Amino acid sequence: DAGITQSPRHKVTETGTPVTLRCHQTENHRYMYWYRQDPGHGLRLIHYSYGVKDTDKGEVSDGYSVSRSKTEDFLLTLESATSSQTSVYFCAITGQGGTDTQYFGPGTRLTVL
Amino acid sequence: AQKVTQAQTEISVVEKEDVTLDCVYETRDTTYYLFWYKQPPSGELVFLIRRNSFDEQNEISGRYSWNFQKSTSSFNFTITASQVVDSAVYFCALSGSGYNFNKFYFGSGTKLNVKP
Numbered sequence: 625d626a627g628i629t630q631s632p633r634h635k636v637t638e639t640g641t642p643v644t645l646r647c648h649q650t651e652n653h654r655y656m657y658w659y660r661q662d663p664g665h666g667l668r669l670i671h672y673s674y675g676v677k678d679t680d681k682g683e684v685s686d687g688y689s690v691s692r693s694k695t696e697d698f699l700l701t702l703e704s705a706t707s708s709q710t711s712v713y714f715c716a717i718t719g720q721g722g723t724d725t726q727y728f729g730p731g732t733r734l735t736v737l
Numbered sequence: 738a739q740k741v742t743q744a745q746t747e748i749s750v751v752e753k754e755d756v757t758l759d760c761v762y763e764t765r766d767t768t769y770y771l772f773w774y775k776q777p778p779s780g781e782l783v784f785l786i787r788r789n790s791f792d793e794q795n796e797i798s799g800r801y802s803w804n805f806q807k808s809t810s811s812f813n814f815t816i817t818a819s820q821v822v823d824s825a826v827y828f829c830a831l832s833g834s835g836y837n838f839n840k841f842y843f844g845s846g847t848k849l850n851v852k853p
Contacts, residue, residue, distance in 0.1 A: 655839050664746075666828060666844055666845040667830075
């Protein structure tokens with residue numbers, strides 16, 4: 625199994641509060657991703673990173689920001705959480721070379737009340 | 738634009754039946770990659786197969802087989818003699834080249850229910 629952990633695994637928060645989710649990998653892989661999973665939508669890309677301090681937006685990036693100061697960590701921040709951001713969040717990594725297989729972390733279930 | 742369509746939202750079969758999950762993709766890239774993932778009720782996402790656009794050979798792995806047809810832009814997944822443990826949501830995904838390099842686009846998933 626790819627060495628990917630996410631923290632926290634579950635979180636309940638209130639509308640308007642900031643939330644940070646952490647993804648940590650031990651594989652030294654260059655590419656890291658954040659997705660959200662909602663019923664009927666599959667997995668939708670929020671942001672991704674192609675190296676330290678190199679990030680780009682995905683298809684549903686509004687309301688989210690990311691940071692990557694180290695190869696192993698990719699943080700997703702909800703500056704002011706809204707109920708529409710209640711979802712399951714998955715982190716993923718891909719390898720160093722060409723398009724490689726994407727491996728996923730265990731997911732974080734976030735509930736915004 | 739990259740797009741993956743899994744038109745079957747949910748399928749129910751009885752154990753030992755064969756079942757095919759459909760995946761249709763759209764891309765303008767000449768080099769691209771297709772994937773299948775399984776998400777069991779426990780929630781994790783498990784990689785099943787990766788196929789590149791230059792390799793149209795069908796693949797079989799135990800009870801699983803994949804049929805890649807570029808002419809119809811399809812990458813279908815068949816489970817032979819289904820078992821209750823196959824119950825899961827299955828996702829098809831596409832990644833490309835150029836701007837789409839290492840960007841992954843997922844279908845909405847097909848939920849498979851295998852009844853004993």
